[in-house]
Amino acid sequence: MLLRSLYRKAAGTPFSGLLSTLQHTKPHMLAASMSTTYNYEALKVETLADYVIGVQLNRPDKRNAINNVMWREIGEVFSKLATDPDCRSIVLSGDRKTFTAGIDMGEFVEMASIVMGDEDIARKCFKLKKIIQTYQESFTQLEKCPKPIICAINGPCVGAGVDLISATDVRYCTADAWFQVKEVDVGLAADVGTLQRLPKLIGSQSLVNELCLTCRVMGASEALSCGLVSRLFVDREAMMAAALASAKLIASNSPVAVQATKMSLLYSRDHTVEEGLQFMALLNMSMLQSEDVRLAAMSQLERSKSKPTFAKM
Numbered sequence: 067m068l069l070r071s072l073y074r075k076a077a078g079t080p081f082s083g084l085l086s087t088l089q090h091t092k093p094h095m096l097a098a099s100m101s102t103t104y105n106y107e108a109l110k111v112e113t114l115a116d117y118v119i120g121v122q123l124n125r126p127d128k129r130n131a132i133n134n135v136m137w138r139e140i141g142e143v144f145s146k147l148a149t150d151p152d153c154r155s156i157v158l159s160g161d162r163k164t165f166t167a168g169i170d171m172g173e174f175v176e177m178a179s180i181v182m183g184d185e186d187i188a189r190k191c192f193k194l195k196k197i198i199q200t201y202q203e204s205f206t207q208l209e210k211c212p213k214p215i216i217c218a219i220n221g222p223c224v225g226a227g228v229d230l231i232s233a234t235d236v237r238y239c240t241a242d243a244w245f246q247v248k249e250v251d252v253g254l255a256a257d258v259g260t261l262q263r264l265p266k267l268i269g270s271q272s273l274v275n276e277l278c279l280t281c282r283v284m285g286a287s288e289a290l291s292c293g294l295v296s297r298l299f300v301d302r303e304a305m306m307a308a309a310l311a312s313a314k315l316i317a318s319n320s321p322v323a324v325q326a327t328k329m330s331l332l333y334s335r336d337h338t339v340e341e342g343l344q345f346m347a348l349l350n351m352s353m354l355q356s357e358d359v360r361l362a363a364m365s366q367l368e369r370s371k372s373k374p375t376f377a378k379m
């Protein structure tokens with residue numbers, strides 16, 4: 067009913083010419099091809115399908131341990147993908163064996179040199195604060211990126227790895243995946259997102275507390291049952307195929323609708339229902355005027371088998 071009245075209302079309005087305008091838009095304006103360059107040392111970035119970008123942690127010999135280069139590159143790549151018109155969804159993964167072994171312990175020990183130094187204590191504090199905030203900001207870029215991130219986890223996902231996956235939108239894992247909030251074991255309270263985000267992903271505060279305080283390993287089936295991941299696969303091949311299929315589905319939808327949805331879900335996570343509703347009204351008073359709404363609604367109304375072609379943004 068709503069769609070029919072939308073359709074009737076659109077006919078004869080300035081919107082009615084839009085479909086033919088879009089049909090005559092030059093193909094190069096619509097086809098996805100990665101025009102932005104992504105060359106990294108510790109990450110492998112590639113186009114997996116139209117508008118779907120794969121970001122792979124790429125230090126296999128070191129079990130994808132997150133060194134300073136990887137911390138910096140993670141922040142950079144997600145901030146770049148945020149505005150890349152050829153990217154509408156992202157698959158984040160590790161290598162065939164491991165998601166990540168967490169922070170690079172070699173560099174972690176180097177950080178101790180600041181603590182051991184002769185400098186004034188206040189100056190040491192400010193140096194450490196800067197390092198911690200730089201690391202935090204790197205992972206927060208995943209949330210700031212309005213393109214949904216599907217995280218595909220196999221093998222170990224340790225320490226900073228849990229901080230990292232907690233900032234993604236959808237999580238899948240393989241039967242051999244395992245998770246460990248290991249920070250207390252190395253003498254610190256997790257400080258780059260796990261303690262803030264994990265309680266919002268797992269329904270049980272008791273389980274979150276247990277995992278963070280004991281550092282015990284959580285296996286794949288428990289990760290599924292507690293909601294840390296939403297799907298479990300026999301192996302990496304099956305998981306990557308499913309992650310790609312979901313990423314393609316997301317990329318086939320209106321980028322306006324998808325990005326507004328990610329922003330609103332995150333906003334609502336951190337605000338009251340009332341505030342979330344107010345945010346939504348303010349957002350959609352502009353987004354509802356997008357041509358994507360008309361194209362998507364027409365396509366539903368016409369029971370079209372294929373999705374409309376949404377312009378780049």
Ligand SMILES: CCC/C=C/C=C/C(=O)SCCNC(=O)CCNC(=O)[C@H](O)C(C)(C)COP(=O)(O)OP(=O)(O)OC[C@H]1O[C@@H](n2cnc3c(N)ncnc32)[C@H](O)[C@@H]1OP(=O)(O)O
Pocket residue numbers: 127128129131132166167168169170171172197198201222224225226227248249252257258
């Ligand atoms: C301000 C700070 C904010 C951030 C805090 C973050 C904290 C954390 O992340 S705490 C967690 C730290 N991580 C660990 O304790 C995990 C250590 N690694 C392992 O337990 C095992 O490597 C693992 C179970 C992940 C895999 O075992 P596997 O038998 O498959 O591999 P290994 O033979 O152990 O390792 C292969 C090579 O990788 C190097 N490596 C592994 N983990 C790390 C690491 N975290 N940092 C640096 N390097 C790592 C390992 O040394 C081997 O290298 P090589 O000897 O050169 O072959």
